[in-house]
Amino acid sequence: MPPIDAEPQAEAQAASHACTASHDPHDPRPLGVIVLGRGSSGAAAREQLQALAESLRALLPEARIVIAFADRASPSLPEALTQCLPCRQIIVQPLFLPGENALLRWLEKVAQRWRHQQASGAEALAALPPIVFAPGIWQQAALPELLARQIAQAQALPDVTQTTPERWQHDPAAWSTIPPHQRHALLCLGPRCTALGAAALWPQLTERLRACGKLQRGVMALQTSCQYPCNHGPLMIVYPDGIWYGRLNEDAIAHIVDEHLQHGRPLAQYRIHRTGQEPDGDA
Structure with missing residues (x-):
């Protein structure tokens, strides 16, 4: 049997130690939270994610809450992980629908690579906060009930004839050029x-x-x-x-x-x- 590589084993033990240390009730460092969405070419994705982060800060005043995008916008996940430091633990909360298992597995690899770029050696890695990916928004049991309430309230809203511009049938000329x-x-x-x-x-x-x-x-x-x-x-x-x-x-x-x-x-x-x-x- 080939000998066990001591360095990866030590790094794994260091990561395990970091996870245990993160639950220390006397740790004065804040909890880091990353609200993770999908980006877009416009400003709406950023504005909506920032508004949600502001609301979360009011509910979790002792946490350090930042936003990140899986694609098409910044900050990226590695940038957001750096923004969370120093903290005792980092929770990544995916908010996009539909959920993509392959994307989430790859984002976990991104987090691992970020850790190894921040520090080399078991002792340095142990000093970094553990990173946890929370269940995606699509996995929340309360989501169907929330949507049902939204649908019930939407029945009182006006028809699209009252909310669209008068010249809705006319597109800009540039769209045909x-x-x-x-x-x-x-x-x-x-x-x-x-x-x-x-x-x-x-x-x-x-x-x-x-x-x-x-x-x-x-x-x-x-x-x-x-x-x-x-x-x-x-x-x-x-x-x-x-x-x-x-x-x-x-x-x-x-x-x-x-x-x-x-x-x-x-x-x-x-x-x-x-x-x-x-x-x-x-x-």
Whole structure:
């Protein structure tokens, strides 16, 4: 039988010790709570999650409550975990519907990776707070009763003819017009790229394109869900050139906009693949 690796065993014991220590009634550190939702391109998701967090702060005044997004917005889960420090324990409360078991399993891995990025060695890991994922909102037994009350109250609300604009049948002319762009810049804002910092790159991409006059007129910048080679994230694909860029940061976005999207010169230092070519062995 091969020898047991002592370091992982020590780290597991350290994590177990941290979980036990978190229940110390004399621990003065606050409880950390992360309200976890799904992001969107508009402001509504953030505003709604922030409003809910404010209400929770009134109910749990001694807790440190922050918001996070699984995708498409920031702060990401790793950023929110850092915001909770120092605390005695971190509770992650998923709020999205429907629940995705694969996504939740992956988010638990994100939390584990965050722990190991914060500290190395059993002693340092033991000093970090334990992280617990609470049951999702879809698993709450009281949810059907709450929805039934909402449905009963909704029966007294006005018909849509009284709540929609008078010109509801008219759409903006731009919705029927193909923008005069030469390229698509497809930035991945799926869960894995979001955890790697992609959400913070989106406003930088659009603002830099706008500053050089390329937004819409020359480049259509679009958000996508998962592009799949997640370990190379954050990812962006530029079409019709077929250039896949990976491991992006703010400097990379600035260079790609200035060189590739503005002047048509792809940058080899950020490229991980080109459509039509065989992927590299280490790509």
